[in-house]
């Protein structure tokens with residue numbers, strides 16, 4: 001009963017005095033705002049340091065709410081956000097103004113999006129969802145796996161489960177993508193959020209934070225490190241730089257491309273008895289290039305100009321060219337400069353293994369089912385999965 005009364009009084013108050021949305025002007029300080037409204041700035045003296053400090057953190061162009069007396073226009077209540085979860089409440093209490101920091105009230109909704117690409121991810125999602133935040137989030141999550149301008153084509157699909165906050169009927173603050181897939185020519189790349197570390201992983205438990213797979217093959221041992229300043233060459237004897245890493249592995253071990261890309265070269269560069277022997281050079285996004293040398297042979301379908309996917313077998317370990325034993329010589333270049341493939345590996349974070357991986361893959365399965373469900377039949381839709389309402393009325 002008490003709740004109903006509170007609700008009624010709020011509703012009546014809203015009826016009596018209109019609430020309007022304003023935008024905080026760029027160079028405005030809180031002091032000015034008080035002056036604009038004829039409020040004595042002396043009320044600032046009564047504030048504790050923390051509250052006073054908060055008044056300086058209002059971001060320019062923040063939308064905020066004002067309730068004014070419908071006859072006199074006098075400010076009755078203002079709610080000005082500072083960050084996503086707190087707001088300044090400036091209100092009239094029996095003729096004198098008070099300032100408090102209070103929690104922001106919003107509803108949290110979980111929604112599912114299904115979309116079939118017609119123009120671009122940005123344009124299409126803007127049309128379906130009504131704002132650009134979701135496409136911005138997805139673009140950031142998939143940065144290492146999808147080239148949105150080149151890879152994504154008409155009739156490819158996107159599905160996402162995400163959480164957003166709603167304040168006064170509008171999206172408020174950041175959107176959190178919980179799980180998603182992007183389907184390019186029938187191949188789905190999943191991204192599932194892992195709350196424990198705040199990162200996204202695919203359905204194999206590989207992090208999406210990295211462009212490259214950890215290794216291009218299953219190897220027995222690293223037989224030679226990256227030594228750009230030179231090492232004594234095991235066959236030639238002379239001091240030569242070693243611009244890649246050698247992975248020892250049995251003949252015929254499959255070698256995979258560590259990232260999506262285009263094969264720039266496949267074959268022997270000079271002669272098959274010299275240098276790197278059979279080599280595959282793959283070009284990736286953003287000026288990255290990887291080289292796989294001394295191969296025994298190439299996988300079918302891999303030729304100059306063909307597109308390869310991350311994890312796709314491109315060749316097999318051998319000993320062609322000048323090599324002391326069965327191994328893969330693996331090189332990574334960025335804009336033409338070689339770099340240590342193993343330090344790239346060290347830069348990797350959030351690798352899952354053992355129980356952690358097992359538990360996460362179970363969560364992935366669940367998310368996949370939810371994403372896949374209806375994705376093929378429902379084109380361009382947003383459906384509400386759940387809603388937790390904290391209050392739809394910001395002024396109460």
Ligand SMILES: [Zn+2]
Pocket residue numbers: 224242244245246328329330
């Ligand atoms: Zn080597």
